[in-house]
Amino acid sequence: MEIFVCEPLEINPQVFSLWLSGYSVDEAFRRRVDTEPETSKQFPDFQRLLRNETVDQFRIFLILEPYLQSPPTFLTQDLVQLPTATKKSLIEHYYAFDESVVREFFGKKLSTRNRKDLDDVSEKTGISLKSCRRQFDNIKQILRVVDDYEGSLVENIKTQFILPEHLARNYASVVFISHNRFETNKRKLAHLSFSDLTYCANQMIDRWTAGAEGSHAMDDDLELDRNFLQELHDLKLSLIDRVWIDRQLKYVVKDLRHKKIPPQTLKTMESSFKSTSKAVTMLGTSLIHSKDVRDFFVDVLEKIVEPCKQLALSKEDTANLLGSIASTFPECETAHAKHTGRPGPQENKWRYIYLRYLDTLTNCVLVLYHD
Known part of the structure; x- marks a missing residue:
């Protein structure tokens, strides 16, 4: 012995x-x-x-x-x-995950049935089945625990699972995507990486959730701010109105000229502005519906990224166009308010709601725009 x-x-x-x-x-x-x-x-x-x-x-x-x-x-x-430092190190390593494995979990329910079918994930990623199961169970456990808490998702994960900031933030984006059941498995999304999707998720957590700064709903980072989405939806008829679009086009073209956009590119942007502006607006105003939230990544690619590519607009061109729409919105809104006689206090509300949406959307579009 x-x-x-x-x-x-x-x-x-x-x-x-x-x-x-x-x-x-x-x-x-x-x-x-x-x-x-x-x-x-x-x-x-x-x-x-x-x-x-x-x-x-x-x-x-x-x-x-x-x-x-x-x-x-x-x-x-x-x-x-064990020393406390050793315990914390073991916890951090136990909850560390492989991005390629977790990318395969996106879009799937964290159910017992799916846990039994992790052999394909293991084979595809080259990560052992045991490790895949541990990562699956950790995400499911974190989602179950944080679902009972209000407040900052990142802070709740740090507190309840003793994880460092960077890892807690990654888990926050992972559980946000899982909780809201975003569609991520369609073939046209296959090229999107873990980092692409979690970057967008973090943008939405920071700006669009009930726990985001400026939200007047309950303090909850897992749920999108329904009041914000409803207010955004209510802007639809005004922002797709021909008079609004024609006025906005003039301001946007003027701003793009100041950016010294090449003449041919500027001509393309100007001729396609109506369809681009409507696509941006319609995507945002549809988020009040759960199905459209789930299809967010698909819609961004189909309605904004792919049309821009078809027009031969580069990633930089797309950034300039969306940036001009955002920067000229206050000026356009002020002119629209004077024209319609709309009360002054309403002006800032429109501006805040739309730019809260557009700033985040722009960041997501540029990340999902792959050359």
Whole structure:
């Protein structure tokens, strides 16, 4: 009988990483031997001791795993004595994820049935099935827990799962996409990366949710601000009116000339402005409907990015056009208010609502515009 004792307890980061990656004891042992071939040759007992340590570390990890699934409990448990810094490091690594794996989870319900079908995800990404399941379970757990809390999604994740800022922010975007069931699996979206989608999600969390700055609804980062979406929807008839579009076109063309846009490009922008302006407005005013929220990424590509590409407008051209629509909106609205005799106080409300929408949309369009 061989007994392996270590006091005080030490966690081997390399072995922990191998365990998280889904390696068996034998596989982890062989990889450790391969990293130290010279030591294995010099010391006859090295491999035996290395295997014993690997087995012991795996036993410790299995003991720790239930606690890692509840980080606040892990920090306070007394079963395994570890420095606080080590505990936080283990939590961070346990909740780390592979972007390629999580990208495959987008658009799917985090159900028991889908968990059983992770073999395809494992095969496609080259990540072990065990690791895929751990990542799936972590996201599901975080979504379940934060759904019970109001307030900042990022702060709730940091507090409830003891995660650093960058990882909590990534999880916030992941659970936001999962909670709102955004369509991300259509073929035309296949080229969009994890970073593309989570960037857009973070933009929406910061500006469009009930917990965003300026929201007058309940403080909730998971849900879109229904009052904001309703007010945006109510602007539709005014913003697709011919008089409004003709007036806005004049201001936009003037602004684009100041940007020294090439004549041919400017001509293209001017001739297509009516359809572009309507597409931008209609996409925003449709977000009051849950189905259109789910189709947001599809609609951005089909209604804005692809038409701009067909017009031979580059990413920079598209940025200039949307930027001019935003920067001239206040001036256009003031002129429209004078023309219609609309009360002054209403003016700022239009401006705030539309620019709250357009600033975020523009950021999303430019990220989803791939050359």
